[in-house]
Amino acid sequence: MHIEVMGQYEIVLEAFRNLSNTAWTPFVTIYRGRSASYQSICVMQRQQVDTDTPSFSRDQAIDAARRFAAQRIARGRL
Numbered sequence: 001m002h003i004e005v006m007g008q009y010e011i012v013l014e015a016f017r018n019l020s021n022t023a024w025t026p027f028v029t030i031y032r033g034r035s036a037s038y039q040s041i042c043v044m045q046r047q048q049v050d051t052d053t054p055s056f057s058r059d060q061a062i063d064a065a066r067r068f069a070a071q072r073i074a075r076g077r078l
Contacts, residue, residue, distance in 0.1 A: 002062055008032060010040065011069045015061030023054035024061035028069045030078060043078040 002013040012029040026049040033040035049068045055061035072078060 006070065006073055009073055013062050013065040015058045023056055024058050026055060026061040026065035028065040030069055044072065
């Protein structure tokens with residue numbers, strides 16, 4: 001699990017192996033504010049990121065989750 005900050009948002013990036021152990025599946029959760037503060041708000045529940053190409057490493061899956069979160073934040077679709 002990776003936690004990153006993008007502007008006013010805190011993003012939790014996760015990756016898990018799929019059932020056949022052939023690829024990694026990315027997940028993302030987005031909070032407004034910091035989780036260390038009592039005023040953080042979850043604006044997007046943990047969600048699987050749908051990708052066109054499979055992620056064959058954990059790092060590729062984390063990068064896919066990061067790109068997805070950046071697009072959602074840029075578009076204001078939270």
